[in-house]
Amino acid sequence: EAGVTQSPTHLIKTRGQQVTLRCSPISGHTSVYWYQQALGLGLQFLLWYDEGEERNRGNFPPRFSGRQFPNYSSELNVNALELEDSALYLCASSSDWPGQGYGYTFGSGTRLTVV
Amino acid sequence: GQNIDQPTEMTATEGAIVQINCTYQTSGFNGLFWYQQHAGEAPTFLSYNVLDGLEEKGRFSSFLSRSKGYSYLLLKELQMKDSASYLCAPEVNTNAGKSTFGDGTTLTVKP
Numbered sequence: 001e002a003g004v005t006q007s008p009t010h011l012i013k014t015r016g017q018q019v020t021l022r023c024s025p026i027s028g029h030t031s032v033y034w035y036q037q038a039l040g041l042g043l044q045f046l047l048w049y050d051e052g053e054e055r056n057r058g059n060f061p062p063r064f065s066g067r068q069f070p071n072y073s074s075e076l077n078v079n080a081l082e083l084e085d086s087a088l089y090l091c092a093s094s095s096d097w098p099g100q101g102y103g104y105t106f107g108s109g110t111r112l113t114v115v
Numbered sequence: 116g117q118n119i120d121q122p123t124e125m126t127a128t129e130g131a132i133v134q135i136n137c138t139y140q141t142s143g144f145n146g147l148f149w150y151q152q153h154a155g156e157a158p159t160f161l162s163y164n165v166l167d168g169l170e171e172k173g174r175f176s177s178f179l180s181r182s183k184g185y186s187y188l189l190l191k192e193l194q195m196k197d198s199a200s201y202l203c204a205p206e207v208n209t210n211a212g213k214s215t216f217g218d219g220t221t222l223t224v225k226p
Contacts, residue, residue: 035216042218043158043202090157103148104214106157 002027004093004107012113013081021076021110025093031055032074033094033104034066038087046089049074078112086114119217121203126223127193135188135220137203148204148214149177149188158202158216161188190222198224 049068092104146165164179
């Protein structure tokens, strides 16, 4: 069974540009979560999608957005990139809603560097 | 919101036992996850506690006290490969999303 796949693995962008990151969940998983992890820091919750709908978003500005497709894959878009957006962006999928204890399976992440 | 507190760094010797503590304050608490994250890699699931008490899984055990908002991860017979960050993640049973992660405890295992 394929795990959670993310693309690209690494990306370098210039301040002010836009970027799209992609995630394919484990087959059968309908929930996709996006997290940002700046170097040396913890995971910050960005977005949660389930069944094609945005269920919740973290404390990030509107230039962070995304969507989930009918096949449950997801995109994270970041507009007007700033230097502090440089981070590892992790996607995770799960087969259930909160409360079931199945946990996340994470992808390997996309390392975004903004220069 | 959620408030999660765990030590930033710990150091231990190969073969020893180490306990990583986590305290949390959260509403709608359902259970608690521990994840392991090696440098530059994605976190991987270690354990999940929903009932009070100790859950043992090989060299790793995890404890939960719901009334105290407290958990710990116990690592026995430490190996060099256990050097990693350990993330405490309370699970809330609301539509706010599954888990908020603590900043992690970076464990360094020395020979």
